[in-house]
Amino acid sequence: MAKYITKDSKPGKGIEKDAPEKRRFFLFFEVFFGKLTKLIGLNFMYFVCLLPLILGVYYSVIVNSLIETPGDILRYPPIVFTPSLLGTVLLALSVFITGPATAGFTYVIRNMQRREHTWIMSDFFEHFKKNFKQGIIMSIIDIAVCMVLYVALMFYLYIMPVDAPEMGTLIPMMGAMFVGAVSIVFLWAHFYIYTMMVTFKLDFGKLFKNSLIFAIAKLPLNILITLFLGLIAGGLIYTLTITGIIAGIFIPVIFFSLTGFIIVFSTYPTIDKVMLQKVNKRVLNTRG
Secondary structure: OOOOOEOOOOOOOOOOOOOOOOOHHHHHHHHHHHOHHHHHHHHHHHHHHHHHHHHHHHHHEEEOHHHHOHHHOOOOOOEEEOOOHHHHHHHHHHHOOHHHHHHHHHHHHHHHHOOOOOOHHHHHHHHHHHOHHHHHHHHHHHHHHHHHHHHHHHHHHHHHHHHOHHHOOHHHHHHHHHHHHHHHHHHHHHHHHHHHHHHEOOOHHHHHHHHHHHHHHOHHHHHHHHHHHHHHHHHHHHHHHHOHHHHHHHHHHHHHHHHHHHHHHHHHHHHHHHHHHHHHHHHHHHHO
16 A cells, blocks of 8 residues: 655644535535635736746747638648747746746645635745745646647647648547547646645655546546636637637636636545545554
């Protein structure tokens, strides 16, 4: 049986030990709206930390105007990455901020959903520092994997059909579907990895391995979470086609806290049952 060592939580007033547990559907809204003010503050802090990444992608991506011609839609990708100096510098800077900031962000949300006391700013930056090394590793992996997956997808969807028409459409489509499946599993692993990072003392290999196991083993849950996140993202994109004002307010105010809270609230019971309860049981057996 695998052994897990937990990281310490901040002491403070939390839920009473013998308090009855509510159904998680109702508990979600109770905790979310009860902590709404703090979630807005947390969202703004996290948004500021993500600005180098957001701006780095913005300055490194060009929308391909050639797709406006109907006959060229399958020949040219909708977006292309360019070696922009400013974009490259911002992306390099984001490596040292995004991962550690996500760890601090996740720690605060994890404590909220556990109904434990948490200080937004101090806990955020404390766990930014505590998880700095693993956060940077995760940032590097994220950027590298996203670039590889993007190049692979563009190859199967746009380059292979033009340069190797003799291959037909089946092989490129199968290749694109495989890249899509890998991308989805990689996304699902992120539902778990940062919560485990701020909860357990695990080396990065075990951390990543466990997150991939959860990504596959909890398939129905991960699909459900993805659907909710897709609805939120889709609604946000739809508002952009009408007016950018709503999106411009929603993103820095509550978007990240809302999606992060959905993910952590939905996945934490699995982590608690599979990993954390083993720790508690081992401690009780040792004391007994």
